[in-house]
Amino acid sequence: MLVLGFVRLRKRGTYPPLNKKGETSMKDREKSVSEMTDTAMKNYEQAVRTTLKLQEEAARCWSSMLNQTTLVQDWQKRLDDFSGMTNKFVPLAQQRMEEVISLMEKNSRTGAELMKKAVDAAQTPVISESQAKWMEFWTSSMGAMRTNTEAFAEIGTKAVDSWIDFVRRNTDLNQVRGTKTA
Numbered sequence: 001m002l003v004l005g006f007v008r009l010r011k012r013g014t015y016p017p018l019n020k021k022g023e024t025s026m027k028d029r030e031k032s033v034s035e036m037t038d039t040a041m042k043n044y045e046q047a048v049r050t051t052l053k054l055q056e057e058a059a060r061c062w063s064s065m066l067n068q069t070t071l072v073q074d075w076q077k078r079l080d081d082f083s084g085m086t087n088k089f090v091p092l093a094q095q096r097m098e099e100v101i102s103l104m105e106k107n108s109r110t111g112a113e114l115m116k117k118a119v120d121a122a123q124t125p126v127i128s129e130s131q132a133k134w135m136e137f138w139t140s141s142m143g144a145m146r147t148n149t150e151a152f153a154e155i156g157t158k159a160v161d162s163w164i165d166f167v168r169r170n171t172d173l174n175q176v177r178g179t180k181t182a
């Protein structure tokens with residue numbers, strides 16, 4: 001760390017002068033370290049002052065906003081609307097996640113069956129039987145891939161449909177609320 005400080009000072013041209021042997025004296029080194037420490041302390045103090053000013057400004061802003069009763073009611077209304085939307089959205093997301101988990105469980109079972117077929121085909125000594133087992137393995141693999149692709153497409157379609165329905169219901173609800181307050 002100290003060496004890095006000296007390298008930085010040398011680049012800036014403020015490194016302590018070298019003596020005839022090409023070394024710096026202990027006093028010059030202490031002076032350089034002292035200067036670096038002073039600079040670091042000044043920077044730290046400035047950062048603390050800036051942080052305190054930022055916190056004071058934020059506190060003033062929040063207290064002025066919270067002192068206005070209409071603003072508090074507006075925030076409460078927005079929070080209630082957001083909570084209502086969240087309560088409607090979470091079951092939709094949960095349903096899609098359950099479908100994905102179900103698909104993953106099915107895929108793990110299918111993968112285990114495919115692995116069993118591959119091991120069985122690899123251990124078959126008769127070539128004609130081995131070929132038949134490998135063909136069954138590849139046919140099953142392609143079927144599993146097709147089923148997975150269809151399942152992912154269906155889950156994606158359901159997710160998009162659910163999202164569109166969710167947005168429509170909340171847009172309609174907000175428009176109805178907007179006409180009631182107007």
